[in-house]
Amino acid sequence: ELLKRNKEDAAEVGLTVASNSKLTLAARVAGMYTYAQAAQEDAIPKLVKLTKNKNLREYALRALTDRKSFLDEVPNEPFISALQDSSARIKAAAIIGLNRLGKQEAASALLKIKVPDSFKPVPEGEIGPHATPNPAIILPHLAAQALANLHAVKACINAIGTKESKLALWALRYMHDTDAVSGMIAAFNNTTNEDLKREIIHTLARIYHKEAAYDGSWWWGTRPDTHGPYYKGIPWEGSSKIKDFFIQVAQNNSSFDQTFFETLNEKFRLRIKEFGGKGESLLSKMQTQPKVNFGEIINKKGEVGKNSIENVLIALQKIKGDPSKGKQIFAQQGCMTCHSIKKGVKLKGPFLGQIGGIMNKEQIAESILKPSASISQGFPTTIVNTKAGKAYVGFIVAQSARRIVIRDITGATHLIKTNDISKQKEVKASSMPVGLANSLSYKEFASLVTYLYEQKK
Numbered sequence: 423e424l425l426k427r428n429k430e431d432a433a434e435v436g437l438t439v440a441s442n443s444k445l446t447l448a449a450r451v452a453g454m455y456t457y458a459q460a461a462q463e464d465a466i467p468k469l470v471k472l473t474k475n476k477n478l479r480e481y482a483l484r485a486l487t488d489r490k491s492f493l494d495e496v497p498n499e500p501f502i503s504a505l506q507d508s509s510a511r512i513k514a515a516a517i518i519g520l521n522r523l524g525k526q527e528a529a530s531a532l533l534k535i536k537v538p539d540s541f542k543p544v545p546e547g548e549i550g551p552h553a554t555p556n557p558a559i560i561l562p563h564l565a566a567q568a569l570a571n572l573h574a575v576k577a578c579i580n581a582i583g584t585k586e587s588k589l590a591l592w593a594l595r596y597m598h599d600t601d602a603v604s605g606m607i608a609a610f611n612n613t614t615n616e617d618l619k620r621e622i623i624h625t626l627a628r629i630y631h632k633e634a635a636y637d638g639s640w641w642w643g644t645r646p647d648t649h650g651p652y653y654k655g656i657p658w659e660g661s662s663k664i665k666d667f668f669i670q671v672a673q674n675n676s677s678f679d680q681t682f683f684e685t686l687n688e689k690f691r692l693r694i695k696e697f698g699g700k701g702e703s704l705l706s707k708m709q710t711q712p713k714v715n716f717g718e719i720i721n722k723k724g725e726v727g728k729n730s731i732e733n734v735l736i737a738l739q740k741i742k743g744d745p746s747k748g749k750q751i752f753a754q755q756g757c758m759t760c761h762s763i764k765k766g767v768k769l770k771g772p773f774l775g776q777i778g779g780i781m782n783k784e785q786i787a788e789s790i791l792k793p794s795a796s797i798s799q800g801f802p803t804t805i806v807n808t809k810a811g812k813a814y815v816g817f818i819v820a821q822s823a824r825r826i827v828i829r830d831i832t833g834a835t836h837l838i839k840t841n842d843i844s845k846q847k848e849v850k851a852s853s854m855p856v857g858l859a860n861s862l863s864y865k866e867f868a869s870l871v872t873y874l875y876e877q878k879k
Contacts, residue, residue, distance in 0.1 A: 433464075458488060479509075483519050540559060578591075598629050623668070627686050631691075693732075725862075727859070738787055738871065743865070744865075745872045776878055
């Protein structure tokens with residue numbers, strides 16, 4: 423109502439309410455925001471003064487950066503000062519405010535935010551504890567995002583090796599900048615700390631690719647994808663420098679052997695062919711292994727099963743598949759037992775009639791070779807045991823408080839009352855067996871993938 427009236431009157435009343443310590447905090451905050459909206463940029467000096475009030479500090483900091491058109495006139499000092507506050511909420515408001523202000527001189531203050539011991543890599547083969555509350559990680563997370571948005575490359579590089587190193591490297595994960603790459607490589611060469619060297623390598627691996635711009639020619643889809651850190655990673659200007667550095671370290675530094683880089687290659691989907699994947703040692707064999715005539719083995723049966731998944735995916739990039747041949751292989755390999763290309767067929771497994779519009783060729787190939795890596799939404803295998811001693815294995819297609827409907831591999835559906843269930847367990851592994859494509863040649867596998875990729879109805 424006040425804002426509909428004279429702007430100066432509204433501002434005066436709003437400031438009077440905000441300054442009245444006898445009123446409730448809710449009323450004072452409402453008055454402060456009324457004042458900020460009415461007075462606009464003229465409100466900045468008074469809002470800065472209100473940041474010194476312990477009760478209003480958090481809200482005054484928010485109000486100061488509420489309008490992007492006035493940010494150039496807002497000083498950094500109230501926010502930097504608030505980083506020392508004992509309240510985590512006020513610190514969070516200060517970090518977010520500095521992020522919005524966009525002034526790089528705030529980087530040194532942001533780097534002082536402490537990173538908790540809980541910030542550490544997830545063990546191989548495990549999923550991060552995302553469902554476990556971790557309030558201590560919030561402030562450094564906000565600080566890392568702010569540093570990345572400020573593009574504080576120089577400040578973060580200078581902090582490597584100091585007590586602010588963890589937060590600096592965390593922020594550098596989001597900075598695709600050739601100066602950041604050069605700075606991290608220099609920091610690696612200037613330290614003898616093996617743990618720090620490892621952290622630098624992991625940070626460089628995180629920025630080896632960047633996210634591809636979405637141009638409408640492909641779709642993220644609803645398929646859960648647990649890989650990271652990008653959905654569709656593509657090289658950028660710094661990628662070749664990172665690759666050359668990794669190869670140099672692998673050849674000259676015994677602390678980071680071939681196995682280390684094979685794991686890194688797979689974890690971040692770097693697709694650096696010199697490192698292959700787990701179980702392969704391409705880099706160590708480059709000088710001793712005879713060159714393979716790719717043309718001779720392209721049609722050799724069983725090559726898909728003999729090689730690592732990474733090598734098959736690399737080979738796939740060089741081979742042009744024949745979709746008509748792929749259609750025959752789809753039938754020969756028994757894919758039609760569980761999957762359908764045409765609509766209206768009883769579903770036993772995921773429908774593949776539009777798979778090419780959801781996934782690219784590499785994702786389709788990986789799904790065939792590693793079926794449990796990313797299970798299609800709606801198709802995790804579930805085992806249901808009843809009190810009567812029966813067991814059902816299949817996909818849950820409907821579920822309520824009173825009953826579930828499970829579809830087995832034959833396509834038959836079973837209605838089970840929840841009161842009759844003794845145990846229900848979701849299986850992490852896919853019901854699709856591993857190795858279905860092992861008998862194929864590279865050319866046959868490429869043809870199968872091409873056929874599926876052309877399904878975009």
